[in-house]
Amino acid sequence: MMNYNINNIEIVKGYTYLGVNISSNGKFSSHKDNLKAKTRRSIFATRKYLDFSKLSINTINKLFEALFLPILLYCSEVWSINDRDDLNSWEKDSIEKTHAYFCKLVLGVNKRSPNAGSRNELGRVPIRQAIDANLLKFWSYLENKTEESIAYQCLVMSKELNSDGKHGLLGKVNNLIKFYNLDPSQIMKNKHTLKTMLPDIKTVMRTKLEDHQKTLIQTNRKLAFYSKFKKDTNPSENLNLIKISEHKRQLVKLRLGNHTLRIETGRHTIPRTPEHLRICKHCNQNKIEDEKHFMLDCDLYINERQKLFEKIKNKFSHFTHLDENQKILFLFNSIDPLVSKATAAFIHFSMNSRKTN
């Protein structure tokens, strides 16, 4: 207990004010855990009425931005001040993990599926753009307050902290300017009308986040196959063409390395099986069972593959003359409904026959 005037004040570890969990240690991890739990509950409640697997990518993204993001980022203008700017740390943050969790759920892949690939299929990147843009907007809002307002007085305190070399809102604004390579003089000059600059700032932010995501994809061994055909961060529109949910799910699982081919299961044996020993057990070719072997070579799926290639050849006669890599690019990037549907159906059927062999 401590005393203030004649009142006894209880000393507590945390206090909730306007929906924000304030901890005595000054950290916001319990608040973030709370946001994570609330967002998950909301996702589950929505899922009761809505089959996510039937929705287009565009609708999924709108749903996330309108329903779940506002819960997940509640009061981010305050808690994000303490977040580190580097994106690899951010990937481990419970807020970003909840974002990735949503992406995996709507795609129907499990938690072993890489976060970067799962976001990428939906054309999504880490949600830092919304967080950081909100923080800059909040700062500009405080700058516009009258000097006698409490909010402005807080800003003055933050400026003092900053000039003392201590971290606060102003420190964070400066960090963001550096991190996104923004022009500090332009930002300071326009601090009262920052809203008008925000669309351009958001574009710069998105580019930085896209580059980060592309690097993650190129360097993740699980996504070695994916990185061969997916070079951008745009939504994978071909997924929208597949109407049978289970076919779509099997296709996405193969694309994201979230399957049971030996190239993947060999990663989880104890001890870990070296890549060159993850040999296919379903044919006698003595080849590594990876996605390419499954799609183009393995004898187990020879009949089904013939049917697939025949269908495609009838519409796209040049397909037969493509080399292996070009065939993969064609099958996985085509936005032709026949190609997308037939490829997904092949994967679905072949994965099932693999299970029983």
Ligand SMILES: [Zn+2]
């Ligand atoms: Zn094989």
